[in-house]
Amino acid sequence: MIETYEIFKNNMMKLEVPVTETDFDQRGYHMEVILTVNTIREFAQTAYEHGFYLVFATGLHVLPENREGVKTSGLEVVYQFARYDRLCRIKARVSVPEDLTVPSICHIYQGANWHERETRDFYGIRFADHPNLEPLLLCEEDKDYHPLLKEEKKLKKFEAVSWPAQHPDIADIQSETLSDV
Amino acid sequence: MSESQFQEHNRFFLNMGPQHPSTHGVLLVILEMDGEYVLDPQPVLGFIHRMHEKMGESRPCQGFMPNTARMDYVCALPYNHGYVSLIEKKAGIEVPKRAEYIRVITSELNRVASHLLWLGAYLLDLGAFTPILYGFDDREHILDILEDVTGSRLTYCYYRFGGVAQDIDDKFADATRAFIKRLRERFDIYEKLVTKNIIFIKRTENIGIISRDTAIRYGITGPNLRGTGIAYDIRKNEPYSVYPEFDFDVPVGERGDCLDRYMVRVREMEQSLRIIEQALDMLPHGPVRSKVPKNIKLTPGDCNFAVEAARGELSYYLVGDGTSVPYRLKIRVPSYSNLSCLPELGEGILLPDLVSIMGSLDLVIPEIDR
Numbered sequence: 001m002i003e004t005y006e007i008f009k010n011n012m013m014k015l016e017v018p019v020t021e022t023d024f025d026q027r028g029y030h031m032e033v034i035l036t037v038n039t040i041r042e043f044a045q046t047a048y049e050h051g052f053y054l055v056f057a058t059g060l061h062v063l064p065e066n067r068e069g070v071k072t073s074g075l076e077v078v079y080q081f082a083r084y085d086r087l088c089r090i091k092a093r094v095s096v097p098e099d100l101t102v103p104s105i106c107h108i109y110q111g112a113n114w115h116e117r118e119t120r121d122f123y124g125i126r127f128a129d130h131p132n133l134e135p136l137l138l139c140e141e142d143k144d145y146h147p148l149l150k151e152e153k154k155l156k157k158f159e160a161v162s163w164p165a166q167h168p169d170i171a172d173i174q175s176e177t178l179s180d181v
Numbered sequence: 182m183s184e185s186q187f188q189e190h191n192r193f194f195l196n197m198g199p200q201h202p203s204t205h206g207v208l209l210v211i212l213e214m215d216g217e218y219v220l221d222p223q224p225v226l227g228f229i230h231r232m233h234e235k236m237g238e239s240r241p242c243q244g245f246m247p248n249t250a251r252m253d254y255v256c257a258l259p260y261n262h263g264y265v266s267l268i269e270k271k272a273g274i275e276v277p278k279r280a281e282y283i284r285v286i287t288s289e290l291n292r293v294a295s296h297l298l299w300l301g302a303y304l305l306d307l308g309a310f311t312p313i314l315y316g317f318d319d320r321e322h323i324l325d326i327l328e329d330v331t332g333s334r335l336t337y338c339y340y341r342f343g344g345v346a347q348d349i350d351d352k353f354a355d356a357t358r359a360f361i362k363r364l365r366e367r368f369d370i371y372e373k374l375v376t377k378n379i380i381f382i383k384r385t386e387n388i389g390i391i392s393r394d395t396a397i398r399y400g401i402t403g404p405n406l407r408g409t410g411i412a413y414d415i416r417k418n419e420p421y422s423v424y425p426e427f428d429f430d431v432p433v434g435e436r437g438d439c440l441d442r443y444m445v446r447v448r449e450m451e452q453s454l455r456i457i458e459q460a461l462d463m464l465p466h467g468p469v470r471s472k473v474p475k476n477i478k479l480t481p482g483d484c485n486f487a488v489e490a491a492r493g494e495l496s497y498y499l500v501g502d503g504t505s506v507p508y509r510l511k512i513r514v515p516s517y518s519n520l521s522c523l524p525e526l527g528e529g530i531l532l533p534d535l536v537s538i539m540g541s542l543d544l545v546i547p548e549i550d551r
Contacts (some may be wrong), residue, residue, distance in 0.1 A: 026270075026484070027482070027483065027484050027485065028270070028484050028485030028486050028487070029485050048397070048398075051397065052397075053396070053397045053398075053399075053400045053401075054400045054518075055400060055494070055496055055513055056400075056496065056498070056511065056513040058498070058511045060500060060509050061509075078483075078498075078511075080485065080496070080498065080513075084396075084397070084406070084411050084413040084418075085411075085413075086418075087418055087419050089485065091483070091485070108398075109398055109399075109400070110398045110399055110521070110522075110525070111398060111399035111400040111401075111518050111521050111522070113521065114226075114517065114518075114521045122234075135227075136226055136227060137226055137227040137230045137550060137551070138227060138230065139227065147232055147235050148234065148235060148238075156502050156508065160481060160502055160503070161481055161482070161483075161500050161501070161502045161508050161509075162481060162482055162483070163481065163482035163483075164481070164482075
């Protein structure tokens with residue numbers, strides 16, 4: 001795993017993509033990659049060349065906020081990649097810009113076709129250059145209804161649903177939750 | 182009539198499903214046909230879409246347990262297993278060793294039941310009526326065994342956070358051992374009846390070949406992937422529960438055709454029996470449930486948990502926000518990715534071969550539609 005990780009990380013460095021190593025026992029994936037709409041295709045191509053397959057692609061809806069003066073849409077696309085020959089899982093995420101359009105990767109991973117259509121169904125995220133971005137799981141009449149978008153009062157900040165920068169000790173969490181009994 | 186006009190004249194669209202018997206559920210495949218040749222098969226999904234992910238995000242995590250069995254109803258226990266393990270990992274809940282053993286035994290029994298059902302149904306797709314009667318006969322024994330301990334025959338909700346609902350007894354162990362002995366004898370019948378049958382071989386050999394590259398591009402997992410020769414099994418590659426304690430092999434094929442996928446599943450049943458035998462021999466004593474808080478808090482942050490279901494990699498991806506209700510619950514089901522390669526596999530083949538390929542992919546439609 002370490003070897004794969006090093007080679008992959010070096011190639012990511014060339015793409016100038018921020019890569020963070022994560023605790024597999026805690027999160028179930030080895031690294032987190034933060035992408036932009038400009039780097040997602042290059043990243044997918046690199047992952048494909050390194051023998052990664054696409055596990056899934058999906059969305060996440062959080063509270064929109066102003067980041068350095070730029071208003072975000074609050075939507076994220078989350079990808080997961082893994083390998084057949086070695087244990088290595090990668091989570092990649094892209095913040096969706098306000099025009100709700102993200103480049104499609106289904107020319108590299110044909111399997112992404114349905115995952116992207118499903119994400120459009122559930123979140124209304126559009127994937128540029130997708131060959132057939134029609135409703136997949138939902139029906140034609142519900143084309144503009146996106147069931148996984150949350151109501152405004154239920155939305156939480158991105159920081160509130162992500163791991164804190166300083167990982168709390170698992171033992172602390174356990175003793176905290178057990179005290180609820 | 183010119184050549185191109187003639188070709189145009191022979192083209193037509195054929196709706197296979199949603200009531201077609203060989204789609205095994207409500208799946209529609211729109212086939213563009215040229216005579217008896219398939220030009221472009223396009224699956225249409227969503228007939229039994231129930232939005233399990235939304236249900237998972239709108240109730241405390243305990244309330245989602247029954248849903249997990251209603252996706253892949255043929256092999257429900259690995260779905261239970263993935264979900265409880267995910268929540269246990271997220272909330273830091275300890276599981277007694279005995280409970281993990283029971284989980285493995287029942288999951289593997291369920292896997293064998295799933296493969297037996299597939300075997301019968303696949304042969305039925307190919308026009309052989311007898312094997313499904315044998316398959317159902319054997320599967321019935323497993324359903325009886327599991328019914329005694331779980332309380333249901335198909336949509337199990339047997340595992341609990343921190344253990345299992347109830348302990349297994351000697352009756353269960355004896356019945357399981359008797360079943361293993363019986364099934365090993367039946368394997369010989371299956372081999373004579375199916376594996377060496379020339380018609381079966383002609384219908385499956387070199388049909389629907391999946392290459393390594395196709396598998397990567399579509400994210401194919403499970404026996405469909407192992408048929409291509411890649412020994413990728415989550416139980417070995419990303420060990421969970423007590424699987425590392427057992428000695429078992431991961432059967433692989435060579436060509437990646439329908440016959441290889443068949444062989445992999447048949448040989449996998451024997452490996453599952455081996456795991457069950459070892460687990461019954463090594464079964465530790467002790468409690469089967471640990472103390473779990475009433476209100477399970479899911480710490481902020483995301484977490485992924487993958488298990489090997491009968492059809493391939495099942496991943497639960499959860500985003501917690503500190504409450505007991507998941508903020509986001511994504512369920513990655515194996516058949517979804519496995520079916521997505523059908524337009525590529527089915528290009529330019531005969532219609533009966535398409536039926537053979539779809540059967541060999543082992544599709545469960547409620548799992549795909551979720």
